[in-house]
Amino acid sequence: MTAQIELKNIDKHYGAFHALKKVSLSIEKGSFVALVGPSGCGKSTLLRSIAGLETITSGDLHIAGKEMTGVPPRHRDIAMVFQSYALYPHMTVEENLTYSLRLHGVGKAEAKAKAAEVAATTGLSALLSRYPRQLSGGQRQRVAMGRAIIRNPKAFLFDEPLSNLDAALRVQMRKEIRALHDRLGATSVYVTHDQIEAMTMADWVVVMRDGVIEQQGRPLDLYDQPVNRFVAGFIGSPAMNFVDGVISEDGRGVVVGAGDRIPLARQAEPNRKVVAGVRPENLRVAEGAASFHFEVGNVESTGSATYLTSKDGALQLVQTERLGFSVGDRVGLDIDPALVHLFDPQTGARI
Amino acid sequence: MGVIMETGPAVGGLMRRFLASLRDGVGFDILLVGAAMVFLIAMAGLPLIYNVLMSFQQVDMFTLGSLIRPWAGFQNYIDVVREPAFWLVAKNTFIFVFFSMGGQFVIGFALALFFAQNFPGASTIRGLFLVSWVMPGLVVGAIWSWILAGDFGVLNTILKGLGIIQSNVFWKSDPAFSIWAVVIANIWLGLAFNMLLLSVGLAAIPRDLYEAAELDGANALQRFWTITLPMMRSTIGAVLSLGLIGTLQQFDLFPAITEGGPANTSTVAQYWSWQMSFQLYDFAKGATISVMMLVLVLIASIIYVRSTRHEVRG
Numbered sequence: 258m259t260a261q262i263e264l265k266n267i268d269k270h271y272g273a274f275h276a277l278k279k280v281s282l283s284i285e286k287g288s289f290v291a292l293v294g295p296s297g298c299g300k301s302t303l304l305r306s307i308a309g310l311e312t313i314t315s316g317d318l319h320i321a322g323k324e325m326t327g328v329p330p331r332h333r334d335i336a337m338v339f340q341s342y343a344l345y346p347h348m349t350v351e352e353n354l355t356y357s358l359r360l361h362g363v364g365k366a367e368a369k370a371k372a373a374e375v376a377a378t379t380g381l382s383a384l385l386s387r388y389p390r391q392l393s394g395g396q397r398q399r400v401a402m403g404r405a406i407i408r409n410p411k412a413f414l415f416d417e418p419l420s421n422l423d424a425a426l427r428v429q430m431r432k433e434i435r436a437l438h439d440r441l442g443a444t445s446v447y448v449t450h451d452q453i454e455a456m457t458m459a460d461w462v463v464v465m466r467d468g469v470i471e472q473q474g475r476p477l478d479l480y481d482q483p484v485n486r487f488v489a490g491f492i493g494s495p496a497m498n499f500v501d502g503v504i505s506e507d508g509r510g511v512v513v514g515a516g517d518r519i520p521l522a523r524q525a526e527p528n529r530k531v532v533a534g535v536r537p538e539n540l541r542v543a544e545g546a547a548s549f550h551f552e553v554g555n556v557e558s559t560g561s562a563t564y565l566t567s568k569d570g571a572l573q574l575v576q577t578e579r580l581g582f583s584v585g586d587r588v589g590l591d592i593d594p595a596l597v598h599l600f601d602p603q604t605g606a607r608i
Numbered sequence: 609m610g611v612i613m614e615t616g617p618a619v620g621g622l623m624r625r626f627l628a629s630l631r632d633g634v635g636f637d638i639l640l641v642g643a644a645m646v647f648l649i650a651m652a653g654l655p656l657i658y659n660v661l662m663s664f665q666q667v668d669m670f671t672l673g674s675l676i677r678p679w680a681g682f683q684n685y686i687d688v689v690r691e692p693a694f695w696l697v698a699k700n701t702f703i704f705v706f707f708s709m710g711g712q713f714v715i716g717f718a719l720a721l722f723f724a725q726n727f728p729g730a731s732t733i734r735g736l737f738l739v740s741w742v743m744p745g746l747v748v749g750a751i752w753s754w755i756l757a758g759d760f761g762v763l764n765t766i767l768k769g770l771g772i773i774q775s776n777v778f779w780k781s782d783p784a785f786s787i788w789a790v791v792i793a794n795i796w797l798g799l800a801f802n803m804l805l806l807s808v809g810l811a812a813i814p815r816d817l818y819e820a821a822e823l824d825g826a827n828a829l830q831r832f833w834t835i836t837l838p839m840m841r842s843t844i845g846a847v848l849s850l851g852l853i854g855t856l857q858q859f860d861l862f863p864a865i866t867e868g869g870p871a872n873t874s875t876v877a878q879y880w881s882w883q884m885s886f887q888l889y890d891f892a893k894g895a896t897i898s899v900m901m902l903v904l905v906l907i908a909s910i911i912y913v914r915s916t917r918h919e920v921r922g
Contacts, residue, residue: 347838
């Protein structure tokens with residue numbers, strides 16, 4: 258495997274604002290990488306820097322082994338799908354698809370044939386003579402994708418491409434984009450604020466915050482081994498519960514209240530203040546003696562799952578069975594000690 | 609007595625209902641539309657019809673005061689075309705309209721593109737350009753009259769300093785240059801308006817279209833031809849149509865700079881029409897010339913309305 262896109266110590270300043278701080282990232286050829294993080298974390302800036310739409314303040318950027326720092330976007334051989342799709346409103350679908358080919362002097366007949374081919378793979382064959390304003394959101398999305406793939410570029414960049422679609426279509430397009438990626442053997446970089454999209458689509462997830470890469474890795478590794486409290490809280494839905502506590506005298510549990518203690522699978526430093534992280538789906542309602550308790554503040558049932566939220570809002574629990582609890586009930590809880598994460602209360606780093 | 613007793617309350621009820629509808633019903637809308645209609649008909653519609661009517665009548669000192677005058681048919685139009693100055697004025701009008709609009713549009717577009725580049729102070733400086741548009745035509749004319757003056761004008765001084773001309777050019781009194789003197793002043797006067805409208809059109813083009821085009825491989829010139837121009841289609845149509853109307857309306861500069869001279873070499877249709885009516889008191893010919901211009905403006909207006917109907921955005 259070779260790196261198709263290689264970023265080394267990328268810095269980006271907007272005036273006084275430090276948008277990207279020494280970002281280094283290597284994107285393998287053929288991989289699907291998701292950049293994920295809250296708004297303003299720098300993920301879009303990073304993507305636009307790869308495209309050349311933003312100039313980086315310092316650092317090295319290589320695409321397919323070539324230095325790209327000073328190269329204008331049109332010479333980078335990269336395709337991008339915009340959040341707004343950025344279809345050319347005054348061109349038909351076919352003209353939108355063939356725009357780049359026509360710019361590069363490809364003959365009319367050849368461009369037409371290629372457009373037909375791409376339209377067939379993206380399901381646009383019947384729409385070639387329409388204008389973008391005559392298309393639905395999902396169809397526009399497909400045109401944007403078609404416009405990207407017709408060029409056979411070195412990499413595909415996606416900037417939150419699904420955020421303007423309704424929920425059902427989003428799930429469908431998620432699969433289509435991933436299937437397309439696999440079929441083309443393309444290299445894709447996908448920016449999203451939706452961690453579900455990142456987890457389900459990508460081979461490699463990069464979590465960013467405040468211009469810094471907090472963690473990168475395979476989706477399930479991020480879920481199982483978050484390096485800090487931010488990543489732990491960001492990945493997974495519903496979000497991980499965080500409970501303040503102190504490690505017990507014997508170092509085998511976290512004392513979180515009167516008589517309540519979350520068990521640990523390993524020995525920890527006694528009397529140390531920690532934040533225990535437990536995922537809502539890992540909590541179980543205790544059948545026998547419970548290790549800790551909470552008071553039910555809210556019960557939500559979706560049919561397939563039951564969500565219980567504690568009275569103080571600090572804890573949430575998801576169970577796939579139907580639970581007959583009501584507000585005010587005191588519930589005993591249990592957890593597999595191996596699934597408890599510990600974080601430092603000051604730095605948020607994993608312990 | 610009994611009759612009045614019966615109708616009184618009915619009339620009162622009608623009145624009340626009418627007043628109520630004025631306050632919060634459809635009556636208020638009719639009142640507003642009505643006021644505008646009355647104003648339009650009285651101040652624009654009737655004079656326009658009267659003007660068209662006059663162009664088909666024989667008008668002289670004896671019939672000036674009456675509405676119904678001897679019918680002339682197209683005789684006034686024939687007479688106007690047969691005037692010795694007609695073709696000269698037509699040529700001048702064409703030069704004035706074509707080059708004023710062309711200059712205003714090209715330079716205005718260039719400035720609009722320049723100020724769209726988002727450098728510090730761009731919008732402030734662009735705002736300052738509006739000063740030229742706010743200034744009265746007579747004042748602009750007076751200033752340009754000085755700039756273009758043959759013996760003491762600053763333009764001649766600059767051109768001589770740059771070595772472009774050897775001796776003074778008499779812009780206003782040389783028959784070869786007189787119409788161009790007014791064209792230059794008019795370009796300056798209308799520049800800001802063109803730039804402003806085109807700036808608005810430019811600002812309405814989404815930035816990401818340019819980014820998409822850039823990634824698709826378009827260089828700056830290709831982006832201009834394939835994105836900017838087609839996206840500006842309706843704006844350009846509007847600017848050119850309004851430019852035509854504005855140029856055909858331009859009057860103030862002529863009395864201030866050349867007074868149509870020398871020997872009608874800078875007379876244009878609108879100035880000629882005014883001369884006919886208010887200097888020679890040949891109201892029929894004056895009206896006829898203005899009706900000819902009206903037809904031109906009407907054509908431009910139709911093009912303008914159609915171009916705004918063809919919005920491509922979205």
